[in-house]
Amino acid sequence: MLPRVAIVGIGFSSFRSITPDISFKEMMFEAATRAYEDAGVCPQQDIDGFVTCEEDFAHGRSIFSIHTPDNLGAVLKPIHTIPGDGIYGLAAGYMQISTGLMSIVAVESHSKASNMLTPNYLIAHALDPVYNKPLGYNPYFIAGMEMNRYLFETGTTKEQCALVAVKNKLNALLNPQAVYGERITADEVLGSEMMFYPLSRLDMSSPADGGIVMVLASEEKAKALTDKPIWIRGIGWCSDTPGLETREGGEAVYAHLAGDMAYKMADIKHPRKEIDFVEIDDTFSYKELQHLEALKLCRRGEAGALVEEGATQRDGEFPVNVSGGSLGVGHLVEATGLQRVLEVVLQLRGEAGKRQLSNVKVGLAQSWRGIPTNSGAAIILSRE
Amino acid sequence: MRKVAIVGAGMTKFVRRSLETGKELSWQAAKMALDSCQLTLDDVDCVVMGTAPDAFDMIHMKAEYLSDGAGAWRKPYMRGFVGGGTGVFVADQGWYHVASGLFDTCLVVAEEKMSCCLPHPQGAFITCWDQFTESPLGTSLLWFFAWEMNRYMNAHGITEREIALVAVKNKKNAMNHPCAQLAAEITVDDVLNSEIMAWPVKRLDVSPTSDGAVAIVLAAEHVAKRISDKPVWIEGVGWCLDTMYIGQRDLYYPRYVEYAARMAYNMAGIKEPSKEINIAEPYDPFDYKELHHMEGLLLCGKGEAARLTADGVTQRTGNLPTCPSGGALGVGNAIAATGLMKVAELFWQLRGEAGKRQVPGKPKKGVAQAWGDEMQVGTVIVLGV
Numbered sequence: 001m002l003p004r005v006a007i008v009g010i011g012f013s014s015f016r017s018i019t020p021d022i023s024f025k026e027m028m029f030e031a032a033t034r035a036y037e038d039a040g041v042c043p044q045q046d047i048d049g050f051v052t053c054e055e056d057f058a059h060g061r062s063i064f065s066i067h068t069p070d071n072l073g074a075v076l077k078p079i080h081t082i083p084g085d086g087i088y089g090l091a092a093g094y095m096q097i098s099t100g101l102m103s104i105v106a107v108e109s110h111s112k113a114s115n116m117l118t119p120n121y122l123i124a125h126a127l128d129p130v131y132n133k134p135l136g137y138n139p140y141f142i143a144g145m146e147m148n149r150y151l152f153e154t155g156t157t158k159e160q161c162a163l164v165a166v167k168n169k170l171n172a173l174l175n176p177q178a179v180y181g182e183r184i185t186a187d188e189v190l191g192s193e194m195m196f197y198p199l200s201r202l203d204m205s206s207p208a209d210g211g212i213v214m215v216l217a218s219e220e221k222a223k224a225l226t227d228k229p230i231w232i233r234g235i236g237w238c239s240d241t242p243g244l245e246t247r248e249g250g251e252a253v254y255a256h257l258a259g260d261m262a263y264k265m266a267d268i269k270h271p272r273k274e275i276d277f278v279e280i281d282d283t284f285s286y287k288e289l290q291h292l293e294a295l296k297l298c299r300r301g302e303a304g305a306l307v308e309e310g311a312t313q314r315d316g317e318f319p320v321n322v323s324g325g326s327l328g329v330g331h332l333v334e335a336t337g338l339q340r341v342l343e344v345v346l347q348l349r350g351e352a353g354k355r356q357l358s359n360v361k362v363g364l365a366q367s368w369r370g371i372p373t374n375s376g377a378a379i380i381l382s383r384e
Numbered sequence: 385m386r387k388v389a390i391v392g393a394g395m396t397k398f399v400r401r402s403l404e405t406g407k408e409l410s411w412q413a414a415k416m417a418l419d420s421c422q423l424t425l426d427d428v429d430c431v432v433m434g435t436a437p438d439a440f441d442m443i444h445m446k447a448e449y450l451s452d453g454a455g456a457w458r459k460p461y462m463r464g465f466v467g468g469g470t471g472v473f474v475a476d477q478g479w480y481h482v483a484s485g486l487f488d489t490c491l492v493v494a495e496e497k498m499s500c501c502l503p504h505p506q507g508a509f510i511t512c513w514d515q516f517t518e519s520p521l522g523t524s525l526l527w528f529f530a531w532e533m534n535r536y537m538n539a540h541g542i543t544e545r546e547i548a549l550v551a552v553k554n555k556k557n558a559m560n561h562p563c564a565q566l567a568a569e570i571t572v573d574d575v576l577n578s579e580i581m582a583w584p585v586k587r588l589d590v591s592p593t594s595d596g597a598v599a600i601v602l603a604a605e606h607v608a609k610r611i612s613d614k615p616v617w618i619e620g621v622g623w624c625l626d627t628m629y630i631g632q633r634d635l636y637y638p639r640y641v642e643y644a645a646r647m648a649y650n651m652a653g654i655k656e657p658s659k660e661i662n663i664a665e666p667y668d669p670f671d672y673k674e675l676h677h678m679e680g681l682l683l684c685g686k687g688e689a690a691r692l693t694a695d696g697v698t699q700r701t702g703n704l705p706t707c708p709s710g711g712a713l714g715v716g717n718a719i720a721a722t723g724l725m726k727v728a729e730l731f732w733q734l735r736g737e738a739g740k741r742q743v744p745g746k747p748k749k750g751v752a753q754a755w756g757d758e759m760q761v762g763t764v765i766v767l768g769v
Contacts (some may be wrong), residue, residue, distance in 0.1 A: 239459065
């Protein structure tokens, strides 16, 4: 039996499209201060370990971990960086607490996406330097090719993908943190500029800045610290092949395997019945559908119809991305996963304001590390 | 707390410029480590990757690119990163993967390919500094080391000659390491007369830049006992970061290494490290760093490491063999891979499999340590049989 670990504190620095007035250090500090207050802990006295999640190139300086301890109150404490999505950081914190070595761990991730003036050139450096980078193409074409393959294999339509963008941007209107909330129609999505066929402008999420910190605690500490611990029931992460030439174009195998790992841990046999709502990656509109299928929340090829029927809307039978997702909130780079977890925690605590779902007990958050990667993580949280 | 053992290890040669890609280096090391304990990728539950700045080879999300080389295909795969301290940290990270109870086996791979960074990886290091307070100074990494070495010498009245003994010892130790890049029989005068890089740092005080990879296989107790009759137990882990502002640290003493070491010793139940530790593999990217780190690891008092070296205590046949592998100065310094090389060296030494490098007297406990970020992180692991 694995030990129980809970999220006992959350804090964030507001998500915005640009943040010229605040440095990443201040952003980390702001989110951390709020999270520590929420959890009722003092970083130097109470927190045993810290984990930060950031990639060097997205950060803009090499060896990101250099710049972390002071902003989090973690000077002369065990702290390390995971160059990966925030949910990986939660996994690291979860494991550290599970060993018994630590009782309270803080996990941080932030986005200063507005500093990346030419993200496509930056992402091109993530391509295989021998086989792919020399071709000199814009890496977003990978998403276009993948979407095309997904539509072809499953019979999903571009219209169904467009409805994901419509839904998420609408959901975002009720989220004060969301940057890209708006009321649009499927026709507007379909009619927007063709970027990387068949991906249109409005099928793609836009970047946003923001920082998030979460405090994890062992069962004993969690019960002492808060009346509303949100328990980590399952967590999983997985990397499929990094090669463009060797991957399944139409299927998100990483999400499938990460989900399976988390379900196994949480002892969930029928995800759709046992989970009340999900926050899953929608970096591109089709990704939400692909991930719904990979996570076994519906059968392959059925996600499009589910969206069409309205089942995944906020008031539907299975709400997906109530926060607004990356399409509505903005894409927070490596902090995207934590934004999803943040929403699940707020919903489970009953603190989601106008977008609060009723009677939710178990939620799932999932992330994908973006093109050109084939890696992602999933986490299942519950009130009990 | 679940017991975790190292059951296999492998490493590539450390070379100035490898023809293999980072993926290939990773796989060579991973394959050797798996073969050494007769496991295959099917037996591996998860993979941990250590590799230092992406700026070395200009590959964004470098670990994603290296993943299939490291054997992570369709497996839980996580990269840990604390700059130069990464090599030992990933062993700590692999430990928490297995000790948490989530996984029974873990393949830990550390890879570095510095030769892609032309004309010299110093170009990558200067992208580390704070862009407001440090970068404008136009410093290279060597200057930071020069400040620290000077401060260390001044604080304790240690001479360049005493420090040079470390380079002589480590390069000589490396003569017996089949993967070594810069093994040599040199004299103290050779070090003192070598070109001054940034006073008091001279060329032979410095480890080379290298390409290479190292891998180890970790297993939970019940698995380790099944697959290995000589498991080497991870008895303690520790890591710690000091403030990011170099001006707020007294460079004469690495207190962050002390904190990390105390964390690891506490876990291992070690009260008197100088008596209980049989072998030490402190990080030695510069010769004075070995002394600096021996003090941080509480293997001797502050300012005493130079005397121990002069007395021959740290020789392979001495009372406290230090860097019997040859260390970063002799084997080479493929940043992240070097830290894990030190862990692998302890593994071989404690199993009595270090060949010509074998420390006499059947050592029982060893400590390996890496250091990095901006002179601010200590990562420590204590192994025992």
